[in-house]
Amino acid sequence: MLKQHLKAWLYLLPALSFLALFLVYPLFDVVIYSFEEGYNFVTQTKLGVGFYNYSYVLHDPYFIAAIKNTFIMVIITVPISTLISLLISLGLSSIKPLRKLFQTVYFLPYVTNTLAVGLVFMILFKPTEYTDGLMNMIIHLFHGNTIDFINGPYWAKMLVLCLYIIWIVMPFKILILTSALASVPEQFYDAAKIDGASNFMIFRKITLPLISPSLFYLIITGFIGAFKEYTNAVALFGVNLNSEGMNTIVGYVYDMLYGDSGGYPSYASAAAIILFFIVLSITLINLSISKKKVVY
Amino acid sequence: MKDELILKSNKKTSDNKKIVRKIIIYTFLSIWCLIVLFPFYWMILSSIKSYSEYNAEFIPKFISLEPTLENYRTAFTLVPLSRYFLNTIIFTVITTSLMMIVTTLAAFAFSRLEFKGKRLVFTLVLALMMIPTELVVITNYTTMVNLNLRNTFTGLILPSVTSVFYIYLLKENFEQIPDSLYYAAKVDGASDFKYLTRIMIPIARPTIVSILILKVIECWNSYVWPRLVTDNPDYYLVSNGIQEIRQNGFGRENIPAMMAAVVSISIPLIILFLIFRKQIMTGVSRSGTKG
Numbered sequence: 001m002l003k004q005h006l007k008a009w010l011y012l013l014p015a016l017s018f019l020a021l022f023l024v025y026p027l028f029d030v031v032i033y034s035f036e037e038g039y040n041f042v043t044q045t046k047l048g049v050g051f052y053n054y055s056y057v058l059h060d061p062y063f064i065a066a067i068k069n070t071f072i073m074v075i076i077t078v079p080i081s082t083l084i085s086l087l088i089s090l091g092l093s094s095i096k097p098l099r100k101l102f103q104t105v106y107f108l109p110y111v112t113n114t115l116a117v118g119l120v121f122m123i124l125f126k127p128t129e130y131t132d133g134l135m136n137m138i139i140h141l142f143h144g145n146t147i148d149f150i151n152g153p154y155w156a157k158m159l160v161l162c163l164y165i166i167w168i169v170m171p172f173k174i175l176i177l178t179s180a181l182a183s184v185p186e187q188f189y190d191a192a193k194i195d196g197a198s199n200f201m202i203f204r205k206i207t208l209p210l211i212s213p214s215l216f217y218l219i220i221t222g223f224i225g226a227f228k229e230y231t232n233a234v235a236l237f238g239v240n241l242n243s244e245g246m247n248t249i250v251g252y253v254y255d256m257l258y259g260d261s262g263g264y265p266s267y268a269s270a271a272a273i274i275l276f277f278i279v280l281s282i283t284l285i286n287l288s289i290s291k292k293k294v295v296y
Numbered sequence: 297m298k299d300e301l302i303l304k305s306n307k308k309t310s311d312n313k314k315i316v317r318k319i320i321i322y323t324f325l326s327i328w329c330l331i332v333l334f335p336f337y338w339m340i341l342s343s344i345k346s347y348s349e350y351n352a353e354f355i356p357k358f359i360s361l362e363p364t365l366e367n368y369r370t371a372f373t374l375v376p377l378s379r380y381f382l383n384t385i386i387f388t389v390i391t392t393s394l395m396m397i398v399t400t401l402a403a404f405a406f407s408r409l410e411f412k413g414k415r416l417v418f419t420l421v422l423a424l425m426m427i428p429t430e431l432v433v434i435t436n437y438t439t440m441v442n443l444n445l446r447n448t449f450t451g452l453i454l455p456s457v458t459s460v461f462y463i464y465l466l467k468e469n470f471e472q473i474p475d476s477l478y479y480a481a482k483v484d485g486a487s488d489f490k491y492l493t494r495i496m497i498p499i500a501r502p503t504i505v506s507i508l509i510l511k512v513i514e515c516w517n518s519y520v521w522p523r524l525v526t527d528n529p530d531y532y533l534v535s536n537g538i539q540e541i542r543q544n545g546f547g548r549e550n551i552p553a554m555m556a557a558v559v560s561i562s563i564p565l566i567i568l569f570l571i572f573r574k575q576i577m578t579g580v581s582r583s584g585t586k587g
Contacts, residue, residue, distance in 0.1 A: 007488065008411035015402035015421075018458045023424050026435030033434065088328055091321045098322075104573060105329050108336070110580065111569040113517045115535040116558040119542060120335040123342065123551055130351040134338070137355055167331070172580065179581050228430060231519050238543060250430055257434055258524050265434055272430050279428070 034269035053270035062242050063271060066252040072158060073165065073248070074226040081166045082218060085173035090203075092174070093181040103178065110171035118164065118235020125149035125160050150236065157237065157246055165232050169225065173218050180214035181207070216290040220283055227279050230254070249275045339562070343367050343555035350552045367556035374546055376529065377557055380537030387452055387522075387533055388515035394457045395511055396504070403466035404492050408478065418467075425460045429520075437524050447528040456521060462507045465582070469503040470496055506579030509572050516565055534561045 033039065034054070038047030057063050088106070092099055109117070125135045127146050136146045149156045184207060192202045208215075230250035233241055241247035242255060249271065255261050256268035342350060344363040371377050405411075406418050436455045445451030473496055481491045497504065519535035526532060532540060538561060546553045569576055 004409070005411040008405045008409035008414075011401045011405035011409065012417070014398040015458075015463060016417075018398060018454075019421065019424060019460070021439075022436055022455045022458055023427055023432055023460075026432035026439075027427055029435040030431050084328075088325065091325050095318070095321060095325070098325075102325050102329060103577075104570075105332055107573075107577060108332055108566070108569070111513055111565045111576070113535060113538070113561050113565065115517075115519055115538050116561045117335055117339070119538065119554060119558050120339045120342075123555070124335070124338060131354050131356055134356050167335075170332075175577060175581050228428070234519070234539065239539065253430055253434070254520065254524065257437060265438055268434050272434060276428060276431055 030269045030272060033266050034273050036266055039266045053266045054274070057267055057270045057274065060267075062247060062255075063249075063252050065242075065245060066247045066249050069158070069246060070227060070229065070248045073162060073229055074223060076158075076162045077165045077169070078219065078222045078226050080162075081169050081173060082215070082222060084166070085170055085177055085218075086215070088170075088174050089177035089181055090207075092178050103174075106174050107171045109168050110175075114168055114231050115235045118232060121160060121164050121167075122150055122236055126151070151244075154245060157244070161233055161236055161246065164236060165226070165229060168232060169222065173222070176214055176218055177211065180211040184210045212290075212294045216286070216294050220286045220290070223282050223286060224279055227275065227282065249278075336562075339555045339558050342552055343559045345552050347550060347552055367552040368560065370546065370550070370553040371556040371560060374553065375537075375541055375557070377537065377541075377560065379530065380532050380534045381560075383531060384516060384533045386449060387456075388512055390449070391453045391456045391515050392508060392511045394453065395459055395462070396508060398457060399459060399462045399466055399507070400492070400497065400504075402463045403470050404488075404496065406463070406467045407470035408492075408496075409488065421460060422464060425464075433521065433524065436521075440525050445525075447526050447531050449531070451525045452522055452531065452533075456515065456518065459511070462511070465507065466500065466503060469500045473499050502575065505572070506575045506582075509568065509576055510579050512568065513565060513576075537561075 035049050035051070036046040037050050037052040039045075092102060123133065125133055127133050127136050127148055132140070132146055135149065139145070139147065147153070147156050149160045151157075188206050188210075189202060192206055197205070228250050229248050233246050233248055233251060237244045237246050239259065241251045242261065247255065253268045253271045253275065256264045256271060341358070341360060344365065344367070345353075345360045346362060346364045346366060349360065349362060402421075406414065440446055440451045440455075443451075445454075477495055478491060481495060486494070517535060518533065519539075522531075522533045522536050523539075526536065529537075529540060538557060541554060541557055
C-alpha cells in the first residue's frame with residue numbers, strides 16, 4: 001500500500017515541482033517584493049517594509065496613463081466585440097451553405113502571430129513619405145485629411161488599437177457562441193413557431209436565456225483579457241509604449257521589470273498586484289450581475 | 297376561395313421576406329469575412345511587390361503587376377530570420393514534449409492511482425488556474441537572472457512547461473476509460489506504466505493531439521516571457537525577431553521585406569490550422585483559453 005502511494009507521488013512529482021517552482025513560490029514572492037522598500041536588484045538588499053511601492057506606483061503619471069488607456073480599451077472593445085460576435089454567430093447558425101467555410105475563415109486570426117499581423121495593421125494605417133497608406137486613401141475619398149494613426153493623435157492611435165484588439169479576439173467569441181447556439185434544442189424553436197412567435201420574440205425568450213451562460217462567460221473572460229492587454233499594443237506601436245502614450249497596466253509592469261526603464265521588481269510587483277485586484281473586483285461584479293441574469 | 301388566395305399571398309410575402317433576410321445575413325457574414333481576410337491578403341500582396349514598386353505607389357494598388365520573391369530572399373539573408381525560426385522550433389518542440397510528459401503522468405496519477413490526500417492535492421492544483429501569469433512572471437524573471445539562465449533555452453523553456461488546465465482536461469478524459477480495462481491489464485501482469493503507455497494514451501489520443509496542437513500554437517506565438525528572458529538575438533523567437541526587425545531590421549522603408557518576414561512567420565501556423573482545423577476548434581472551445 002505504501003509502495004502504491006509512493007508510486008502515485010512519483011508520477012505527480014514532475015508536475016508538482018514545476019507548479020511549486022514557477023507558480024506557487026512566485027505568487028508569495030511577488031507579495032513580499034511589493035512590500036520591500038528600496039529593494040536593490042544587484043545587491044539584493046532592502047531599506048524597509050511598507051506601502052511605499054504602492055504609493056509610488058499610484059502616483060506615477062505613467063501608471064495613471066496606463067490605467068486610463070486600459071480602461072478605455074476595455075470599455076470600447078468588450079461590448080463591441082461581444083455584440084458583433086453575437087450577431088455573426090446568429091447569422092452563422094441560420095445558414096447552411098458556406099457555413100463551414102465562414103467558420104474556418106473567422107477562426108484564422110486566432111492562429112496568427114499577433115506581433116506579425118500587427119505590422120500589417122501598422123502599414124495599413126500609417127502614412128509614410130512614400131505612401132499615405134490604405135486607410136488614408138479611404139479617408140481622402142471622403143475628402144478628409146491625412147491622419148497618422150500610428151504616431152499621430154491619441155484618439156487615432158486608440159482607434160487602431162481597439163480595432164486590432166477586436167479583430168484578434170473575435171475568433172474565440174464566435175467559436176464559443178456558435179457552439180452555444182448549436183446546443184439549443186431544435187424543438188424549442190419549432191414549438192415557438194407553431195405558437196406564432198416572431199423571430200425577435202424567439203430570440204428574446206428562447207435563444208438569449210439559453211445561451212446566457214456562454215455569453216456571460218465570454219463577457220467575464222473578455223474583461224479579464226482586455227485588462228491584461230499588452231502584446232497587441234506592442235505589435236502596433238513598438239516596445240516604448242510609455243513614450244507613445246499607449247502603455248497598458250501589464251505593459252507598465254513589464255517596463256518596470258525590464259528594458260530601458262526597468263530594474264524595479266518592487267514597483268512591478270506592486271503594479272501587478274494592483275492589476276490583480278482591479279481584475280478581481282471587476283470579475284466579482286460581473287459574477288454578481290450574472291447570478292441575477294443568467295438562466296441555468 | 298378568397299381565404300385561400302389570401303393565404304397564398306401571405307405565403308408569398310413571407311417567402312420574399314425570407315429571401316431578403318438570407319441576403320442580409322450573407323452580406324453581413326461576407327463583410328466580416330473580408331475584414332478577416334484583408335490583412336492576410338495585404339501582407340501577401342505587399343510581400344511580392346518589389347521595393348521600388350511598393351514605394352512608387354503613393355496610392356497603394358490592390359494587385360501586383362510584377363510579382364517577385366526577391367523580398368523573401370532579403371528577409372532570410374539580411375536578418376537572421378532562419379535563426380529565429382530554428383530557435384522557435386527548438387523551443388516549441390522541447391516545451392511541448394516536456395509539457396506532455398509532465399501532464400500525462402500527473403493526469404494518470406489523478407485519474408487512476410489511489411493515494412492519501414488525492415482530492416486535496418487535485419483541488420489545490422485546480423486552484424492554481426486562477427493565478428494570472430502577470431503576477432508570477434516577475435519572480436520567475438528574477439529567478440532566471442539569479443540562476444544565470446538568461447539567454448539560454450533552459451531559461452526560455454522551464455517556466456513555459458506548466459499548464460494546469462491540460463492536466464485537468466486529460467484527467468477528465470482518462471477517467472472516461474472503463475475500470476475493467478485497468479483490471480484486465482493488471483490480471484495480465486502489466487505494470488501501471490505499461491497500462492498508461494499501451495492502453496490509456498492510445499485511447500485518449502484525440503484529446504492529447506488537441507492539447508499538443510494548442511501548446512504548439514501557444515509556443516509559436518509566445519512573446520512576453522521570451523522578451524524578458526532573452527536580449528541576445530541569438531536566442532530570439534519569431535515574435536521577438538519580428539519586433540527586432542520592426543525596430544532596426546531592413547530600415548523602416550523596406551516594408552515589402554518586412555511583409556515577407558511576416559508571411560513566413562504566419563504560414564506554418566495557418567497550415568497547421570488547416571490540417572487540424574477540427575481538433576483545434578474543439579480544443580479551444582473546450583479549454584476556453586483566449587490566445
